[in-house]
Amino acid sequence: MQTRYSFFNSSLNNSSSHEVRIIPHSTFHIPHSFIIFATMNMMKDIKVIAFDADDTLWDCQSHFEEVEKEYASLLEPWGTPEEVSAALFSTESGNMPLLGYGCKAFTISLVENAISFSHGEIKAGFIDRIVQLGKSLLELKATPLPGVKETIQQLAESKRYKLVVFTKGELLDQQNKLNRSGLAGYFDNVVIVSDKTTEEYTKLCHMNGIKINELLMVGNSFRSDIEPVLKLGGYAVHIPFKVEWKHEAMESYSHEHLATIKNISELLDTQLNQFRR
Numbered sequence: 001m002q003t004r005y006s007f008f009n010s011s012l013n014n015s016s017s018h019e020v021r022i023i024p025h026s027t028f029h030i031p032h033s034f035i036i037f038a039t040m041n042m043m044k045d046i047k048v049i050a051f052d053a054d055d056t057l058w059d060c061q062s063h064f065e066e067v068e069k070e071y072a073s074l075l076e077p078w079g080t081p082e083e084v085s086a087a088l089f090s091t092e093s094g095n096m097p098l099l100g101y102g103c104k105a106f107t108i109s110l111v112e113n114a115i116s117f118s119h120g121e122i123k124a125g126f127i128d129r130i131v132q133l134g135k136s137l138l139e140l141k142a143t144p145l146p147g148v149k150e151t152i153q154q155l156a157e158s159k160r161y162k163l164v165v166f167t168k169g170e171l172l173d174q175q176n177k178l179n180r181s182g183l184a185g186y187f188d189n190v191v192i193v194s195d196k197t198t199e200e201y202t203k204l205c206h207m208n209g210i211k212i213n214e215l216l217m218v219g220n221s222f223r224s225d226i227e228p229v230l231k232l233g234g235y236a237v238h239i240p241f242k243v244e245w246k247h248e249a250m251e252s253y254s255h256e257h258l259a260t261i262k263n264i265s266e267l268l269d270t271q272l273n274q275f276r277r
Contacts, residue, residue, distance in 0.1 A: 105170070167193075189208070
């Protein structure tokens with residue numbers, strides 16, 4: 001299968017931080033019978049399944065968290081980890097309209113914040129270390145999360161749905177992670193946008209020649225992956241991740257077009273018999 005890449009650019013109106021929020025495990029508990037019922041109903045008219053990438057197909061946020069911990073230790077002479085985090089959040093927020101999402105934007109903010117936070121006292125050697133920390137995020141293995149490869153493979157082999165990666169971030173970085181993950185060959189299309197707005201989801205449907213009620217979006221972020229689709233009348237499966245990027249944090253809610261599951265493999269629970277027909 002030949003994967004097609006697309007890149008859309010949309011405006012960014014929200015601030016960003018790689019600060020994380022731990023999600024209680026109890027938040028994830030939903031009766032399995034409800035999951036099956038909801039999935040059966042939502043899948044019957046679906047033609048395209050779109051998947052978020054970071055923290056849905058592979059772990060990303062945990063690596064940003066580790067980089068920030070080491071970054072804070074480098075700036076320890078000038079302030080506490082909490083102060084460093086707050087200053088970095090402010091710097092990232094200010095840079096978001098120009099730099100958008102991704103490792104490169106994050107690295108620029110790391111350097112800019114280090115100079116500002118240290119009042120210009122930080123030495124070149126420390127700046128070099130910060131740059132290397134940022135660049136390390138561009139070489140993540142992007143190992144698929146448990147159940148991901150098997151689920152995507154079976155969905156692809158069923159030939160029942162068109163499979164699409166729909167993610168935001170920096171084009172080359174996201175392409176490289178997908179290639180390193182070993183999952184690229186299972187997808188019909190890869191669409192990378194600067195932000196996941198309702199307008200971008202509408203474009204996604206037009207690109208694939210479907211109506212919004214024929215789209216199922218799968219992702220970890222309620223703000224970016226779930227709510228815009230529900231607002232348009234599409235369907236969504238929410239898979240909360242163990243940590244959450246502060247910029248993506250919002251309260252979830254129930255919806256007749258929504259199912260919430262613990263592991264991506266649960267997508268197959270009601271579908272395998274249909275695949276084998």
